[in-house]
Amino acid sequence: MDGLNQRKIAELSQVSQATVSRVLNADSGVNEDVRRRVLAVVQAHDYVPNARAQSLRGQRSGTLGLVVNRAPEELIQNTFFSVLIVSILQHCGAKGYHLCVDTERPLESKRTIHEELLRTRRVDGLILAESQASDARIERLIDGGFPFVLIGRYPSENTVCSVDNDNIAAARRVTEKLLEHGRRRIAFIGGPAGIYVSEDRLLGYRHALEAAGLPVVEELIANGDFSEESGALVLQKFAALPEPPDAVIAVDDATAIGAMRAARDLHIDIPKQIAFVGFNDSVFCRYFDPPLSSVSIDIMKLGEMATTMLIDQIEHREVHPRRCIVPCNFIERASSL
Amino acid sequence: MDGLNQRKIAELSQVSQATVSRVLNADSGVNEDVRRRVLAVVQAHDYVPNARAQSLRGQRSGTLGLVVNRAPEELIQNTFFSVLIVSILQHCGAKGYHLCVDTERPLESKRTIHEELLRTRRVDGLILAESQASDARIERLIDGGFPFVLIGRYPSENTVCSVDNDNIAAARRVTEKLLEHGRRRIAFIGGPAGIYVSEDRLLGYRHALEAAGLPVVEELIANGDFSEESGALVLQKFAALPEPPDAVIAVDDATAIGAMRAARDLHIDIPKQIAFVGFNDSVFCRYFDPPLSSVSIDIMKLGEMATTMLIDQIEHREVHPRRCIVPCNFIERASSL
């Protein structure tokens, strides 16, 4: 154990504790001899200042919080989360912050993790990666004036700092591309109702069809639940239609792959009879047969922007656009050519 | 902003700050009326104690540190990391701890992240997920008497708390299984030299061969670097041998898949002419053609044990076995049948 503090260093250096603090913080106005003497003692005893005391005194902890409010399975399956963490971690480190990660506590505890982290002053700000963001908890953060950045979308966008993919634009681009390739009955498989990612992608799909003067056929729009099974089920329904689709855009790679397998099982030729496109560009997309086209999301960029925006807020710098959009990249592979 | 503290609550409740503290900490010896009065004020003003002050005063931060000392690419590619975090997160939460994640800082900063976190008292203990653990930094942690748990292996095992897979046993089991299936020239593709995971798995492979009375053929043992390319390269060399292998165990799924693709490109029949087995049981294993056999690692368990052991140390409980081994599970798929 240490038991070492500035007072001890001060004694050993024959100066006051205040001077030790000044030396350590590179404060001006300390005699060169004294500075050297103190530093010598500090080094000799390998003294390290106590971060707890610093954060109590300094009113900042130097720690950012990341709240991941998703089901464990989702966190594990999806690389989104790990890439996000790595990205945030890198940028935190570069700017001298630490990162505290938490998931929402179960209902048992009254206090939200947001409060637990922010209101107790454990962290200086929060990055929220929530599945559904429209939430009373967020209102409380706004009311409290706490610095936070939302990854995703939020109804009142000008109030809240947020970072998001250009889901709408990306889905639109994918749809347009499929139209270019001559596909005419393009279907869409979303996630559960209310998930904004799914809604936005559906919106982009609609936009593209409307812009092309094509009807939006409601029977070609279905909901899954981000699982392979749900994709397969939906595809079977699609295949049973009098006029089955000649292309499927899925909200998710897993859904896309489920649908694709179902199509293969029905001996439907991919991509000749039907094309498939997923979202996320998961590692396994290129291993599939045929390789699955997918929309690659720049998660590293997402994390970078979120971190930067949050730190800007914390350090009272102007946060330029309150909402930042990171463009996606459509990776075309054999499944949609 | 809050600006709320126990003194203010005390004033409003017409008691002393000490009493407020006692009420909040469910201390005995406080009059029921007073308790109710204080609690009413606390709730009315939605007061939350300041964690910074608590940790300064209480000599504990209630936060664990997780240090991930690996290349960003590795963290992103491999699900190991994200699963580990999720697991640790869950068990931290259950026991009332928070989790601070950090990567090793670049060399620029003199101070190790270990020191940065532990010595500054930012966290109460550390979980180290390092690629090569044998390190002077660890010695310093031991000397300092800091609580920490190593994920992986360490030379002086009785001194250090560690959690690990049974890499040796698992590799041995895989090899034996392949022998059972009639494979006789089994090759092994490892990672870069010095990575203990790779060394342990190689050891298990050797053990199995020796136990079966078979020679360990050095030309069937090669090093990759956890990448597909390296797997492919090694396989091409293997294929060019006078007597090519009839099975390949790779240290890693990526390596295995690279090798498998190379074999396919050479029109070698899988698994008839050559079998493949990887490690990690990545999501994409089952999507591959043929589906890749792989050793599934119970990362959730790993995280649980590490967290439990660390918290036991921190709370001065006896830590039963200093080293815990989590068994792996061989998932056989078409690639090795």
Next chain:
DNA sequence: TCATGAGATGAATACGTATTCATAATTCAG
């Protein structure tokens, strides 16, 4: 020579909590 100011340093204080110590109020045994 003295007043002025700059420069260096120590003393004191605040950050917000938990805990010890002292004290007042109450109870109990005799």
Next chain:
DNA sequence: CTGAATTATGAATACGTATTCATCTCATGA
């Protein structure tokens, strides 16, 4: 009814740092 034991509470202190305020020294200029 008194002294001792118990209980409830407030005052004081410590955790370790950063910063303000006061003090002291020394040089400079008139």
